[in-house]
Amino acid sequence: MLKPYHLAAGALLSVLVSHPLAAAEEKLLNVFNWSDYIASDTLDRFTAETGIKVNYDVYDSNEMVEAKLMAGKSGYDVVFPSAFPFFARQIQARIYQPLDKQKLTNYGNLEEGVINSLNATDEKILDFAVPYMIAGTGVGFNRGKVNALAPGAPTNSWDLIFDPKWSDPLKSCGISVLDDSGEVFAAALVWLGKNPRSEDPEDFKAASAAIQRIRPNLRYIHSSSYINDLANGDLCVAHGYGGDLVQARDRAGEAKNGVDISVYLPVEGAQVVIDVMGIPADAPHPDNAHIFIDFMMRADVVGPITDAVGYANAIRGTDAFVSEQRRNDPVIYPSPETRAKFFTVPPKPQAYIRQLTREWTRIKTDH
Amino acid sequence: MNRNARFTRNGAGRRLVVGVPYLWMVVFFLLPFLILLRISFSESRIGLPPYTEVFEWLGGLSFRVLGSFSNYQFLFTDDLYLSAYANSVKIAAISTALCLLIGYPMALGISRVRGQARTLLLMLVILPFWTSFLIRVYAWIGLLKSEGLINGLLLWAGIIDSPLALLYSPFAVYLGITYSYLPFMILPLYASLERMDGSLLEAAADLGARPMAVFLNVTLPLSWPGVIAGSMLVFIPAIGEFVVPELLGGTSTLMIGKVLWSEFFLNRDWPLASAVAIIMLIILVLPLVWWQRHQQQSEGDK
The missing domain is CATH 3.40.190.10 (Periplasmic binding protein-like II)
Known part of the structure; x- marks a missing residue:
C-alpha cells in the first residue's frame, strides 16, 4: 500500500519540479572538489561569464567523495575523484551519467597523451569523465x-x-x-x-x-x-x-x-594520479555541470590554476598562463624519461x- | 476532584509527556538501529546501494530471507576486531578515571564557592564549548608537536635536550579524550554536590569525624549518582571516539572507531561496518542495563 502511494507522490513531485527545469535550469551549480585545487578567482570568473552561482565544497580524500556519492542524493553536480581506481570503480556502481560531448565545445583542447593513458587503463572512463589535473x-x-x-x-x-x-x-x-x-x-x-x-x-x-x-x-x-x-x-x-x-x-x-x-x-x-571531472547520475543541474566542465577545459582558465596549485593540467596551450618557474619544474612537468616510468x-x-x-x-x- | 485525578493519570496530557521522549527514541535511535541491523545481515556489492537486499518479497505477506550472519562470524575469525574493542574499552576506562580524578576536586571546589565566583567558575568550565570540538583538538596538535609550544618551553628551560615525541602517541590520546570530555564529568558532579545538605557535613564534623572521614563517609556516597552519571557521559562517547585518536593518536593506536572507518571508507564494506557498529552498541548497552537493574534492586532494598 505504501509503495504505490510513494510512486504516485514521487511522479507528481517530479512533474512539478523537473518539468519547468527541463526548459531552463536554475542558475545554480554544486561543486565538490579537492581542497586547494582551483585558483582564487576561478569561480568568480565562471559566475561572471555564465551567471551561474556556484556552491563550492571541498574534501581531502577520495574515500570521502565515494562514501557521499554511494549514499545517494549527494546533491553535487560536479565531482573530482581520481581516475584510478576510484572513478573507474564508481562507474561500475553506475553513479555517474555519461557526458554529452556535444555540449563540451572545448573537448578538442584535451592533451592526447593524457587521453591515451586514461584509455589504456580503462576505455570506458572517457564516456563519463574529463581529465583535470595530473601528478x-x-x-x-x-x-x-x-x-x-x-x-x-x-x-x-x-x-x-x-x-x-x-x-x-x-x-x-x-x-x-x-x-x-x-x-x-x-x-x-x-x-x-x-x-x-x-x-x-x-x-x-x-x-x-x-x-x-x-x-x-x-x-x-x-x-x-x-x-x-x-x-x-x-x-x-x-x-x-x-x-x-x-x-x-x-x-x-x-x-x-x-x-x-x-x-x-x-x-x-x-x-601517477589523474583527477577527473564527472557528473553524478542524480545531479540536480546536469546542464550547468556541462557548462562548468567546458569552462574548465579552457587554457586561459586551467593555466592560471596550474600556476596557483602546482599540478600539471590536461589541456593544450596553457604554457602562456603558467610561470616559467612552474613550467621548468621537473616535478610538475616531468621529463619524458620519468613520464615513461609513470604507472596507474x-x-x-x-x-x-x-x-x-x-x-x-x-x-x-x-x- | 476524583475526575481530575483520573484525567491526569490516564489523560492525553500525561500520554503526551511520556510519548514525546518515546517518539524521540523511536525516530532517532530505534529506526537508525534497525536500518543498521538490516544492513549488517546483507553482503557488500559494487552498486547503489552498496549492499544486497536482506529480504525478498514474494508478494503479499510472504518473503524469503537472503541475509546471513556471515559478517558477525567474520568478526570472530580475525583478532583485529576483538583487540580493537578491548583497546577502546581500556582507553575509555582510563580516560574516565582520569576525568573523575581531575573533575571531582574541581566540582567540589565550585560547589563550595558562593555567589559571583561560582558563576564565574562554572562559566570557565562551559566556555570551551563555544569553540568547536575539532578546533580544540587541532589546537593540541600545535601544543604537542615536536616544534610546538610545550617542547619549545621545555627546551628553552633546559629540562630536555631534544624534543619529546608527545604527539601521535597513546599519551596524546588520553590527554585529548580527558580534556575533551572533562566538562561532561564536572557538570553532573557539580549538580549532585551542589544539592548536598551542608548540615550533614556539619553534623559529621560535630560528631568528631575528620575532614577525610567526612568526605569518604558523607560527601562521596551522597555524590554517587553524579559520579555514575558523569562516568557514563565520558565512557560511552569515548569508546567510539574517532576524532581524537585520528588527529592525536598517530597510526599505532587501535580503536574501534578507526576500524569502523576503514571498513566503511577503505573496504567499502557497509555490511561489515554495520556489524562492527552493532557489536559496539551491545558492548555499550549491556553495562547500562546491568547498572539500571542494580539501581532498581538497591532502591527496592531500601
Missing part, C-alpha cells in the same frame, strides 16, 4: 638534514625510504609515508623491481615484508600532515603527492627558515582490497 607520487626531503645524516644517499630513488641502509640513519629526523595502502604497496613493488599492478600473493608478501622492515623508521603514516612538517623542518623524508610536496617546498622557501626542501619522482617509477593501478577485486586493508592495519598498528 606523480614522489618523495620530498630536507636537503640539509639528509646530507648530514645519510651522506651520499640516492636522492632520486625509492631507496631513500625502502633501503634500510639509508632509511635507518634517517629515522631520527623523521620519515613519513602516505596513509594509502595502494600507494605504498605499489611503491614497494616498483622498488623491488616488480610490476606495481601485481596481485600475485608472493609479490604481496614481499612488498609487505619490505614495508614492515622500515616500519620502525616511520614517524607517522599520514596523507596530509607531511606538507607542514616537511616545510617546518619537523620531518626529513616524506612520501607524498607531487602537488603537495611542491607546496611544502614553496612554503619552506617563503618562510626563509633555513629549511631547503627538494622533491623528486623516483627513477624506478612513480604512480586499475581497480582491484574486493577480496584483494580487504586483504590489503587488513595487512595495512597490521603494518600500522602491529595487530
